[in-house]
Amino acid sequence: MFIELDLQSDTPIYAQLIDQLIGGIASGELKPGDPLPSVRSLAEDLGINLHTVNKSYNLLKQEGYLQVHRKKGVIVQPDGMPGITDDFLEKLRHQMRSLAAAAAIRGMSEEEFAQESRAVYRTAIKNRGGEQQ
Amino acid sequence: MFIELDLQSDTPIYAQLIDQLIGGIASGELKPGDPLPSVRSLAEDLGINLHTVNKSYNLLKQEGYLQVHRKKGVIVQPDGMPGITDDFLEKLRHQMRSLAAAAAIRGMSEEEFAQESRAVYRTAIKNRGGEQQ
Amino acid sequence: MFIELDLQSDTPIYAQLIDQLIGGIASGELKPGDPLPSVRSLAEDLGINLHTVNKSYNLLKQEGYLQVHRKKGVIVQPDGMPGITDDFLEKLRHQMRSLAAAAAIRGMSEEEFAQESRAVYRTAIKNRGGEQQ
Amino acid sequence: MFIELDLQSDTPIYAQLIDQLIGGIASGELKPGDPLPSVRSLAEDLGINLHTVNKSYNLLKQEGYLQVHRKKGVIVQPDGMPGITDDFLEKLRHQMRSLAAAAAIRGMSEEEFAQESRAVYRTAIKNRGGEQQ
DNA sequence: GTGGTCTAGACCACC
DNA sequence: GTGGTCTAGACCACA
Numbered sequence: 001m002f003i004e005l006d007l008q009s010d011t012p013i014y015a016q017l018i019d020q021l022i023g024g025i026a027s028g029e030l031k032p033g034d035p036l037p038s039v040r041s042l043a044e045d046l047g048i049n050l051h052t053v054n055k056s057y058n059l060l061k062q063e064g065y066l067q068v069h070r071k072k073g074v075i076v077q078p079d080g081m082p083g084i085t086d087d088f089l090e091k092l093r094h095q096m097r098s099l100a101a102a103a104a105i106r107g108m109s110e111e112e113f114a115q116e117s118r119a120v121y122r123t124a125i126k127n128r129g130g131e132q133q
Numbered sequence: 134m135f136i137e138l139d140l141q142s143d144t145p146i147y148a149q150l151i152d153q154l155i156g157g158i159a160s161g162e163l164k165p166g167d168p169l170p171s172v173r174s175l176a177e178d179l180g181i182n183l184h185t186v187n188k189s190y191n192l193l194k195q196e197g198y199l200q201v202h203r204k205k206g207v208i209v210q211p212d213g214m215p216g217i218t219d220d221f222l223e224k225l226r227h228q229m230r231s232l233a234a235a236a237a238i239r240g241m242s243e244e245e246f247a248q249e250s251r252a253v254y255r256t257a258i259k260n261r262g263g264e265q266q
Numbered sequence: 267m268f269i270e271l272d273l274q275s276d277t278p279i280y281a282q283l284i285d286q287l288i289g290g291i292a293s294g295e296l297k298p299g300d301p302l303p304s305v306r307s308l309a310e311d312l313g314i315n316l317h318t319v320n321k322s323y324n325l326l327k328q329e330g331y332l333q334v335h336r337k338k339g340v341i342v343q344p345d346g347m348p349g350i351t352d353d354f355l356e357k358l359r360h361q362m363r364s365l366a367a368a369a370a371i372r373g374m375s376e377e378e379f380a381q382e383s384r385a386v387y388r389t390a391i392k393n394r395g396g397e398q399q
Numbered sequence: 400m401f402i403e404l405d406l407q408s409d410t411p412i413y414a415q416l417i418d419q420l421i422g423g424i425a426s427g428e429l430k431p432g433d434p435l436p437s438v439r440s441l442a443e444d445l446g447i448n449l450h451t452v453n454k455s456y457n458l459l460k461q462e463g464y465l466q467v468h469r470k471k472g473v474i475v476q477p478d479g480m481p482g483i484t485d486d487f488l489e490k491l492r493h494q495m496r497s498l499a500a501a502a503a504i505r506g507m508s509e510e511e512f513a514q515e516s517r518a519v520y521r522t523a524i525k526n527r528g529g530e531q532q
Numbered sequence: 533g534t535g536g537t538c539t540a541g542a543c544c545a546c547c
Numbered sequence: 548g549t550g551g552t553c554t555a556g557a558c559c560a561c562a
Contacts, residue, residue: 010545012552019231026234038534049554054535062328065238070406071562073534084239092232093253098152099225100250100257101159105198106217110254117250120226121233121243140336143551145546182547276560278537285497292500304549315539320550331504336547339549350505358498359519364418365491366520367425371464372483376520383499383516386492387509390499409536411561448562 001029005046013048017056025065025076028127033078036066134162138179146181150189158198158209161261166211169199267295271312279314283322291331291342294393299344302332400428404445412447416455424464424475427527432477435465 003020005013024030036042039057043050057074060066064082069075082088103113136153138146157163169190170178176186190207193199197215201207215221236246269286271279290296302308305323309316323340326332330348335341348354369379402419404412423429435456436444442452456473459465463481467473481487502512 014552019234022238023230023234026237040534051555052553055552057535067407068409068535070408070412070534081238081240084236084241088235088239092236092249095228095232096250096253097156097257099228100254101152101156102221103217103225104159104254104258105155105214106221107214108217110251110258113254114247114251116225117229117233118243118247120229121237121246124230124233125237125243141333143334146336147546185547188546280537285500288504289496289500292503306549317540318538321537323550334550336549347504347506350502350507354501354505358502358515361494361498362516362519363422363523365494366516366523367418367422368487369483369491370425370520370524371421371480372487373480374483376517376524379520380513380517382491383495384509384513386495387499387503387512390496391503391509413561451562454561 003046005048007048014052014055014059017046017053018060021056021060022065023124025081026124026128028125030076032076032081034076035072036074036076038073136179138181147185147188147192150179150186151193154189154193155198156257158214159257159261160259163209165209165214167209168205169207169209171206269312271314273314280318280321280325283312283319284326287322287326288331289390291347292390292394294391296342298342298347300342301338302340302342304339402445404447413451413454413458416445416452417459420455420459421464422523424480425523425527426525429475431475431480433475434471435473435475437472 001024003017003024005016005020007013009016021030021036030036036057037045039050039053043053046053057066057068061068061074065077067075067077067079100113103116108116134157136150136157138149138153140146142149144152154163154169163169169175172183172186172190176183179186190199190201194201194207198210199207200210200212233246236249241249267290269283269290271282271286273279275282287296287302296302302323303311305316305319309319312319323332323334327334327340331343333341333343333345366379369382374382400423402416402423404415404419406412408415420429420435429435435441438449438452438456442449445452456465456467460467464476465473466476466478499512502515507515
């Protein structure tokens with residue numbers, strides 16, 4: 001799986017990495033049970049410090065997206081992803097509200113906003129059901 | 134207009150303030166040409182630092198949402214809000230992609246995601262056309 | 267508040283620190299809203315690295331025992347401690363089961379085990395309601 | 400006797416195995432003099448490494464819970480289990496203090512804590528005097 | 533070789 | 548001055 005980081009961005013590297021990994025899981029490039037590269041090798045590949053990768057992995061583990069398996073190393077959660085919890089919904093709505101407000105101010109209609117969200121959702125899951133791995 | 138800050142949140146106060154102000158404009162509580170409180174008084178009201186309010190105002194001015202007049206003080210942009218620029222669209226899509234990916238992983242369908250975005254959009258512009266407080 | 271670490275112990279420093287802080291809260295030496303020393307100063311006082319202190323603070327924050335306040339720094343959770351969740355009960359029972367099994371093997375009776383737990387509980391909350399701070 | 404390991408747990412496998420074996424002895428499923436599976440066969444059954452089983456057996460032997468005979472293989476200590484030593488009491492209290500402190504913070508009373516310990520003790524020795532499986 | 537832990541030292545955003 | 552982030556380099560427990 002291809003990971004792209006912007007070391008100049010104002011969003012922390014570990015957060016970008018989290019985004020990319022979540023994106024990979026959503027798109028189907030990473031399937032439940034799939035092994036992830038070791039902390040060290042991924043860090044080397046990306047040219048960043050192993051602690052940064054570690055932080056991303058740990059946060060994703062906390063949220064239930066990953067498991068740290070004693071033998072297989074780090075793998076994508078095989079026992080069912082976390083569902084749509086209240087906490088998640090609240091966070092989702094909170095962040096979406098910011099986007100919606102800015103969009104509304106700039107003249108985007110409800111319909112356009114909804115269309116954008118649909119389009120983005122579709123590209124996010126683009127490879128679902130495909131045969132990679 | 135009522136502004137709510139969370140001093141325990143991980144998002145910086147200046148960013149929360151920006152969010153709230155944009156929200157106020159979107160909802161119609163703040164209309165083009167409306168005056169905003171002076172940096173000093175708002176800072177005092179909210180119990181935060183002058184610099185923090187200043188930073189928020191300046192960033193909003195940069196984006197074209199506010200105007201700063203020597204005499205009138207700070208007012209909501211009366212000469213037409215910025216439109217849907219490419220930059221804005223890109224940013225919108227980027228952030229929405231993160232939300233969509235996480236939502237998809239947790240089992241939210243495209244339809245549900247679009248419905249959420251619609252619902253959030255509607256609450257964001259709830260008072261449009263009404264009278265501001 | 268006095269904190270005692272054993273740098274030779276096999277339990278990680280950050281875990282010992284967590285234990286001590288939880289102990290301090292339970293005993294009443296640390297009250298809700300009380301400020302904790304800054305990461306740097308505590309690290310220096312204890313002769314350990316600031317990252318180690320940081321890790322402890324962050325884990326306690328995650329569990330809801332601490333808050334990171336934008337102005338006051340790190341403080342003891344003022345808005346009510348987390349309650350007796352299912353997760354907590356399960357963890358409590360799991361760990362207590364190990365203790366009980368070993369105690370039973372060595373000939374400790376149910377009554378003695380319960381008495382021990384009572385005694386330990388009492389010493390844990392020894393200063394509750396006192397007037398320190 | 401049924402042994403359950405969690406490869407995703409943060410507690411090492413050898414420690415989990417120790418816990419399970421101690422639990423088995425406490426509950427009466429394993430009685431003094433009973434033979435334990437050979438290192439090799441247990442490792443195979445559980446799908447773990449030989450060294451891991453070995454480590455558990457050795458630690459249990461050190462504590463006096465097991466005996467290792469050249470001929471009979473590994474058996475549960477037939478000559479009387481170790482008693483309630485000062486070391487053991489200290490360790491017990493130390494660990495129980497952590498549990499008690501966390502429980503107290505979350506609002507569990509001394510009475511409830513003692514009841515929990517009683518209940519856990521009882522389930523730990525559930526099959527005592529009965530026939531092992 | 534894996535993740536876990538710790539240290540030392542640095543820069544930055546925020547207030 | 549505060550916490551947040553990142554780097555570099557090291558040791559250890561585990562399997």
